[in-house]
Amino acid sequence: MSANPEPTTHAVSAAEGAIARPARRAGRRHRPLTPFWRAVGAVAWKDLRAEMRSRELINSMVLFTFMTVMVFSLALELDKEARQTTVAGVLWVTIVFAGLIGLGRSLAAEKDRGSLDALLLTPIDRSALFFGKMIGNLLFVLVIALVLLALLTVLFNVTLLKPLLIVVMVLGTVGFTTAGTLLSSMSVHARAREAMLPIILMPVVLPVLISAVRASVAILEGLPRDDWFPWIQLLVVADAIFLAAGYGLFDYVVEE
């Protein structure tokens, strides 16, 4: 954003310029641009409000989550010994696939209704729009993650509600939804966009996914700090990279 609120170019002749400037300034209403975090809040609030009313997304995501867990438990024949090691994998794979549903729809809906244009027409920093959408997506995915934790705890009798695991969960979902929000804003313009999002998103977030799974397994098995802490460090680094990429690149994705 330009730090200088003055118009920079005056391609008019000197005589004209002398009259033009004050006149133009008088004719312009001075209204400060929308502050960054206010815009972020407005966008996220709007998404939550709309979702609370229709429950379209969250319902399909929760239902999908239930089904995936069932498929996994049947396919892997999760007996008592297998649970400790595989449950983290089941957890994260389910989060990722349920998350893909939400990410795919969130921006596709804005684009198809034309409301994305309406958002882009407001005098906000485009990065604020990115973070607003990202926070909305993040909250949906976190809801799914919490449902899953409870579900797996009950169904497989493995205690998943550990503080450390929640930390890993938040770090992992932040990385996933940040990259996902940025890349879904590109995939909505592609042919066969439902297929495009997983194709371009998965390789980028696999490092996050691997780190999250490894950290979760180590924590669930009660291994010493050295076995899970490096993975958490890696998660933090990955989150920072994706957040920076989203902040810096979203503007270029949405402006034609």
Added chain:
Amino acid sequence: MSAAERTIEVRALTKTFGLNPVLRGLDLDVPRGEFLTLLGPNGSGKTTLLRILGALARPTSGTVRIGGWELPDEAEFVRAQLGVVSHLPLLYDTLTAEENLLFFARMYNLPREARRERVDTVLRRVGLARRARDVVATYSRGMQQRLAIARAILHDPAVLLLDEPYTGLDQDAAALLDELLREVAIGGRTVIMTTHDLRRGHALADRIAILSRGKIAFDAPCRDVNPDALPALYADTTGAATTR
């Protein structure tokens, strides 16, 4: 026309999509308070021009200045004084009219204490005050378009861009929109409207321009143009004599 009077100033504007030039050196001046109707066949670059004026698309070359701010570098400042109505309603189906407008009031940074009052004012203005708490999905096409106008004038913009606002409206709704647009245009707003409806475009505007192959091919005040001769003039200018 001196610089002071021009609200919109476009010079040598080009826009190319890949190898396909859509705008080829377009010049356009619109003085403050003028209602300009922009006619032209599909593909002549009307929508592209409006998207560039709205800072949604970046010009390939040329300069665009709106209210003294330069695009694309000062896009945020330009957007603050623009209101846009398109053929899509640009609203959220699952929110009520009031929620939609309150959301956009926040996005346009209207002061907190003034927001609700302003929303009520524009809702009354477009005749939707009684349906304010209904979800937009239950609205008819005409009502959605009225709400879209309410959204566009919410922050009292100096410039209105209307991209085919009549698309999909029935007779009654279109007549209502006519009235509304006339009302909205009064009060010093600069308006650019694109339409395929020659007669309506002529009746509403102060000035008519015809866009053909990425350039302004015809440009005259409405009072100099006979509405009955407009279809023939349009066909001559755009070379679409056989189709119109």
Added chain:
Amino acid sequence: MTYSDSRTRLLRGLTIAAVVLFVIGLYLALFWVGPERQQGAAQRIFYVHLGSFLGSFIAFGAAVVAGIAYLRTRNPRWDTFGLANVEVGLGMAAITIVTGMTWARPIWNTWWTWDPRLTSVAIMWLAYAAYLMLRSGIEDPERRQRFAAVYGIIAFASVLFTIIIIRVRPDTIHPVVAGPTQADPTGSFEVAGRIRDTLFFNLFTFAVITVVLVWHRIRLENLIQHVMRRKLEVLSEL
């Protein structure tokens, strides 16, 4: 479509140099350097393995530069440069993976194992394959270039991952040539003497090959676009 003679001569010279370097590099790796003490002849593939990895690293790095430059200048030449680098990088990474598998069969007694380093390189390869998929899925050329630039930058995270993962998981069975070796990976060896000389020569060779291939790919792309433009011109004249 004409290029200046001096540039064409330079490219031709570089191409010949790359071929000569490659032949010498192979000679050094296959004959000049003695067989490694424990692994014998199998170790000789390592020079191509590491050389091609360096090539892909250079190419993917250049794609990031191309992406940033494109977004700043919107000059389509940067897009061509980025595309050329990603394609060459993909080829180089494929050589890295195939030579690695060929080596692993006799040394580790398996073609593939889900070792962190192998996994991370596979992910890197997939990320850049997705770059090409994304390009082919976007029709508007301007948007395709913009998105490709953005994705070219983001995909580099997967290259960083191949480097970082070794620090996080030192228990890889993959030999570590540079940097601290915490565990004692299967199949490691000392880089010194003739092995070191051969390695450096091959690294240099692959850097040159990468540059030459990218340059040729850029020319090919320019030619394709030139032909397309001519086609449009001819069609519009009809």
